[in-house]
Amino acid sequence: MANSMRTFASDNYAGVLPEIMSALAEEAQSHRHARAYGQDNVTNEARLLIHEIFNSSPDDPLPGVHFVFNGTGANILSIIACTHSYHAVICSDISHIICDESSSPETVTGVRLISIPTDENGKINVDIIEEKLDRIGDMHAAQPKMITIAQPTEYGTVYTIDELKQISNLAKKYNLYFHVDGARLFNAASSLNCTLRDITTAVGVDILSLGGTKAGLMYGEAVIIFNQSLLKSDDGQDNSLKYRHKQVMQLASKQRFIAIQFLTLLKNDFWxxxxxxxxxxxxxxxxxxxxxxxxxxxxxxxxxxxxxxxxxxxxxxxxxxxxxxxxxxxxxxxxxxxxxxxxxxxxxxxxxxxxxxxxxxxxxxx
CATH class of the missing domain: 3.90.1150.10 (Aspartate Aminotransferase, domain 1)
Known part of the structure; x- marks a missing residue:
């Protein structure tokens, strides 16, 4: 007998969008074989669509796109892309990475999370962030290297485009990376009645954890790297994050089944x-x-x-x-x-x- 429980607990409790399930079934029932670990045509098509949606011009460099299993994995991979173990990540004191991902961000990445208080609507502002940047260059202190915000916030409020620009400008002033935890980014874009580009690349976001599960996918999130410098390793190799993708155990072998879901969600703004x-x-x-x-x-x-x-x-x-x-x-x-x-x-x-x-x-x- 089917479980008829309905909830207001979380959009994680919901099932799967019928269109997503149909896309998964069609891919599974095609009986096609495809190259594993993201080397398949479906994953490549999804990457190209992400490029089209988030970049302002076809001539812009391709972003790095890494599909992962879950939101914690997306945030950890984002932190690893931006930091070394002596770095610190500035976040809000109610952020998901510090309140709801156990100790995994610090344990896996080695960084220190520096939390700062939010206002009554769950947002952090540039003045409070800047107060935490007074020891840059001090060898005795963990060095801030990334600012992360949730868009929308954990209180369900949305950073305006102007607020995003202020944080982005502050990050650039201090040579920090700007990361957005976008587990519900689609809801934020709908709330602001804007495009996904308007609240990411257009305001200077360097790296994005793009949520899919809460939007109706069966599973899967995406890490999207817009800042091209993050695609280089210390020794100059291209796309060094692919090694870290594997290292943190977020590399799916049949990656096309994550990619097909994002492809369906993003085509024609279906999200x-x-x-x-x-x-x-x-x-x-x-x-x-x-x-x-x-x-x-x-x-x-x-x-x-x-x-x-x-x-x-x-x-x-x-x-x-x-x-x-x-x-x-x-x-x-x-x-x-x-x-x-x-x-x-x-x-x-x-x-x-x-x-x-x-x-x-x-x-x-x-």
Whole structure:
């Protein structure tokens, strides 16, 4: 019997876009053999499409594209591409690499993660970043070499194009690399109503972890290197990252099955279908939450962060959490204030939202 569970826990909980599944099935059922480890035609076609989408001119150098299994692997490979073990990576104190990837970034890469506080919307600004750069050249300190941000942030807020340019300019001023953890980059682009190029190459991003799983892929992410200097090793060899790709155990043998998913997602901006839907469902859910009845003229819930992508953060009565999460599992974000996170996905429906709101109304009546 099929499991009918629906959730607001994470877009990782959702299944696979039907179009992605069809592309995988077609490739698998073709009975074609293909060269392994990314030497196949499908992977090459995906790389060329990424070049077309992210670069402003066909004459621009090809970016380095490395498909990996998961987001942690994408971030680790990105760090390795930019740093040596005596370097440091500047990140926010709520960033995925420091809060949700265990100790793997530091253990595998050898770098130090330097976290800095975010504002109330989960963003880091250039003034606070610059405060952490006063020991560049000091042999007694880990040397900052990379700034990483999540776009969108862990609070579901989106850096504007101007904010991205400010961070990029700061990175260039101090000879640092600018990395974007784009696990939900498609949602950010839909929120800003812009192209993927507008929030990456056009603002000076050096390297990108491009998420696929949260956008409806079965699995797979991509590391895209725009800064050509990162494609050279210390001894001048071309594309040295291919050796590190293997070293960190993220090189898939049948890589075409990751590439075919990105090819499907990126062709004709198909990614907009899932990102616009999940963003739209979050806006609908927000509207329904805001229309809930009040008690003694006071709202029973409080939305705590701007709703800009497919995430809603809100504070709820503590005794609501168990009965609501039994119906639709979701995460408690901050126990002290009973702040929770609700995530919509490409397959979230209005019926899901109706059932969730109906359950809240039951709790209010009781």
């Amino acid at each position: 907009k279908k899932s990102s616009e839907h999940s963003n739209g469902m979050a806006q609908l859910l927000k509207k329904r939450l805001e229309s809930l009845p009040k008690k003694n003229d006071k709202p029973l819930i409080r939305i705590t962060r701007p709703v800009e992508i497919n995430a809603i953060f809100l504070e709820i009565p503590r005794d609501w959490y168990e009965p609501l999460s039994e119906l639709f599992p979701f995460y408690m974000w901050r126990t002290k204030t009973s702040e929770v996170r609700l995530m919509c996905s490409f397959d979230t429906t209005e019926n899901d939202i109706d059932r969730f709101i109906n359950k809240i109304n039951e709790l209010i009546q009781n």
